[in-house]
Amino acid sequence: MSAKLQDIHDTLLDAFGPQHWWPGDTPFEIMIGAVLTQNTAWTNVQRAIDNLKSENLLSMDAFAAMEVGTLAEFIRPSGYYNQKAARLKGLIHHIISNHGDLQTFLEQDTATLREELLSLKGIGPETADSITLYAAGKPTFVVDTYTHRIFSRHNLIAEEDDYHEIQTMFMDNLAEDVPLYNQYHALIVRLGKEYCKKSKPLCDDCPLKDF
């Protein structure tokens, strides 16, 4: 399996080219985007981020100063906006009160950062891993619905495998390499969006048809 997982990555990279993830300029923007994209199309997340950017509000200080209701209005296009606003405020409050600034928070070792993120309301395994990998640049593999759907449809994992099992399979069978983890997850999302939507059960002409 170890060679196969690397082969799949190479096939996807050959088909799609480098994805240049995460789509965001700063660790803060990446972290916010990771929460906003929960069960939400990225186009809607981009609208929310643009709303904040156009008012110069995409910063720790601005988020800390903003009323939760005000933040909710800015991020409205991303859906679940009341929940997400409250959870983002909680995240920012945690970082400031426990670490002072974002950089210090993100510089913790991988396991500590991931566990701390998981302890917060609104941060589950995928969001914690996305922030750990893409905002902090630390080696953890991100699993999402596309990963589960694509790899189970190709009988490379079992339908009932959970997040941790899938993540372990990738991390046990790939070199521990941040650029590799970064590219691999991005390529999986690219493949999912184009060839493996929920409503499109069969991958006839998908780049992974031989796997």
Place this chain on the structure above:
DNA sequence: CACCAGGCAAGTA
């Protein structure tokens, strides 16, 4: 119109 999108937590039995 129904279904879906780069989840997560809380409620129920």
Place this chain on the structure above:
DNA sequence: TACTTGCATGGT
């Protein structure tokens, strides 16, 4: 423990 439901906008 194992399901189910709420959260919500915008695109297809």
